[in-house]
Every structure is written in structure tokens, then in C-alpha cells.
Amino acid sequence: MIIARSHQELREALHTQSGSVGFVPTMGALHIGHRSLIEAARKENDSVVVSIFVNPTQFLPGEDLSKYPRKEEADFKICELSGVDVLFYPDVQTMYGDDEVRICAPDVRGYILEGASRPGHFDGVLTVVMKLFNMVRPQRVYFGKKDAQQLALITQMVENFFMNIVIVPMETVREKDGLALSSRNVYLNPSERQEALKLSSALKRGTEMVMQGNLSTVEITDAMHKILAPLEVEYVAIVNRRFESISKVKIGDTIVLVAAQVGTTRLIDNVWM
Ligand code: AMP
Numbered sequence: 001m002i003i004a005r006s007h008q009e010l011r012e013a014l015h016t017q018s019g020s021v022g023f024v025p026t027m028g029a030l031h032i033g034h035r036s037l038i039e040a041a042r043k044e045n046d047s048v049v050v051s052i053f054v055n056p057t058q059f060l061p062g063e064d065l066s067k068y069p070r071k072e073e074a075d076f077k078i079c080e081l082s083g084v085d086v087l088f089y090p091d092v093q094t095m096y097g098d099d100e101v102r103i104c105a106p107d108v109r110g111y112i113l114e115g116a117s118r119p120g121h122f123d124g125v126l127t128v129v130m131k132l133f134n135m136v137r138p139q140r141v142y143f144g145k146k147d148a149q150q151l152a153l154i155t156q157m158v159e160n161f162f163m164n165i166v167i168v169p170m171e172t173v174r175e176k177d178g179l180a181l182s183s184r185n186v187y188l189n190p191s192e193r194q195e196a197l198k199l200s201s202a203l204k205r206g207t208e209m210v211m212q213g214n215l216s217t218v219e220i221t222d223a224m225h226k227i228l229a230p231l232e233v234e235y236v237a238i239v240n241r242r243f244e245s246i247s248k249v250k251i252g253d254t255i256v257l258v259a260a261q262v263g264t265t266r267l268i269d270n271v272w273m
Contacts, residue, residue, distance in 0.1 A: 060120060237256075
């Protein structure tokens with residue numbers, strides 16, 4: 001595995017590769033969710049590039065940028081063992097200069113749900129993803145459905161800017177008890193870890209209601225709020241794949257999303273129906 005820290009090192013590393021490039025952008029503190037993306041990239045491409053970059057522009061003031069988990073050594077090992085060809089591990093100076101051109105998230109889809117809770121977050125995400133895509137020049141890029149709105153906005157950016165890249169959505173990997181894997185789960189103490197299960201329990205209840213034939217989004221969100229009640233809930237939302245509100249669940253075109261604060265940790269989760 002080649003570790004590239006600068007744009008020049010990345011260029012040289014990419015020169016040693018041939019054929020299709022599959023790319024997995026991450027912020028590190030890698031877990032089995034990230035590994036599932038890397039494994040899919042490994043199966044479907046000649047070369048696999050992973051980036052690890054905790055992108056400052058997607059964190060709002062007061063968020064967890066400075067304490068975001070960093071696990072360089074373990075991450076390098078995981079990448080090596082997963083058959084990654086090139087690990088791109090840039091610092092902030094490599095990625096950003098002064099007074100730069102930026103990508104703006106769309107006015108509506110970029111400022112609801114996650115974008116309402118974290119205004120400007122998606123500008124930072126789209127800007128860094130545009131930079132990374134241009135640096136790595138992949139054919140396929142792998143993103144988790146866990147970050148559903150991010151996935152939708154990146155897919156839209158690729159369309160809107162006529163970029164010749166295939167975005168591959170990947171299923172959310174969960175612990176046995178249902179908790180969605182997240183780098184931020186390390187912030188949870190044992191009792192918060194237990195409380196955090198309310199997110200996946202609420203989504204499970206929503207799924208059951210749909211399976212029993214109740215398609216009313218008002219009734220489903222009410223039932224989910226009851227399960228989530230002790231937590232500080234930021235939103236429960238049911239939208240279609242274009243992130244428009246809907247009154248009835250339509251199988252094949254629905255995403256149920258939840259965001260809540262567990263102690264001081266903000267968690268998100270969703271199910272696609
Ligand atoms: P992050 O390091 O949190 O920026 O995540 C990097 C990529 O891994 C994103 O595309 C995430 O959606 C994806 N990801 C995060 N958690 C999971 C999970 N539990 N299952 C599958 N993919 C995930």
C-alpha cells in the first residue's frame with residue numbers, strides 16, 4: 001500500500017496503478033462500515049484508493065472538530081489488510097488555500113434536516129468531495145446510506161456538474177443490537193450506548209408499521225417520537241429519494257430519518273424503504 005500525503009505523492013501513486021479506480025472517502029477512525037465500502041471497491045475495481053481527511057470546512061463552530069477521533073496507526077493497518085492500493089492522507093494545507101472558490105449546497109435540499117441543524121455543513125462536504133474527486137479521478141466512489149442526505153447531495157452534484165463518476169450507495173452496517181456503526185460512537189459511555197439504541201428501535205418500529213400496512217407518515221413519526229421521547233430529538237422525517245416531504249410511504253421511494261442528541265453526542269440514522 002502506498003501512503004500519499006501530498007497532491008504530488010498522490011499523482012505519483014496513481015501513476016503506478018492501472019485500470020479502473022474505486023474510491024472511498026472517509027474521515028478515518030475506520031470501522032466495519034468503512035470496511036464494507038472498501039471491500040465493495042476492491043471487488044469492483046482494479047485499484048482502490050481510500051482517503052482519510054477530517055475536513056474542517058464541514059464542521060460548524062462549536063462542533064467536535066478538535067476532538068474527532070483520530071486513529072492513524074489502526075487506520076493504516078485496516079487499509080493495508082483490506083487490500084487498499086493507495087491511502088491518501090493529506091493535511092489541511094494540502095487541501096485548502098486562502099480565499100478559495102467553494103461549492104454551495106442547493107438552497108432547499110442543502111438546508112433541511114442535517115442542513116437545518118448544521119447550516120453550511122454540506123457546502124464543506126461538497127467542496128472537499130469535489131476536490132478529492134478531481135485529485136483521485138475515480139470511476140466509482142462508495143458512500144454509505146447512513147449519511148443519506150450527504151449521499152443524495154453528492155449524487156446531485158455529480159449530475160449537476162456533469163461529472164463522469166458513478167456513485168455507489170452502500171447499506172448501513174450495524175452492531176448486533178441495531179446501533180449503526182459510527183466513528184462518533186466512541187464518545188458514548190455505557191449508559192448512553194444503551195440510550196442510543198432508541199434511534200434504531202424507533203426506525204424498526206417505523207418499518208414494522210409499514211410492513212403492517214400503515215403508510216401514514218404522521219402516524220409513523222408520532223410512534224417514533226414516543227420511542228425516542230427521553231432523548232433530545234432534532235428531527236424525525238419521512239421523505240422521498242429527492243428529500244421531499246411525503247404524507248404516505250411509497251415502497252421503493254422512501255427514507256425515514258432520525259437525528260438525536262445522546263448525552264453530548266449527536267447521532268443520525270435512517271432506513272430506506
Ligand atoms: P465518515 O468517515 O464518517 O465520513 O464516513 C465515510 C463513509 O463511510 C461515508 O460514505 C459514510 O456514509 C460511510 N459510513 C459511515 N458509517 C457507516 C456504516 N455504519 N455503514 C456503512 N457505511 C458507513
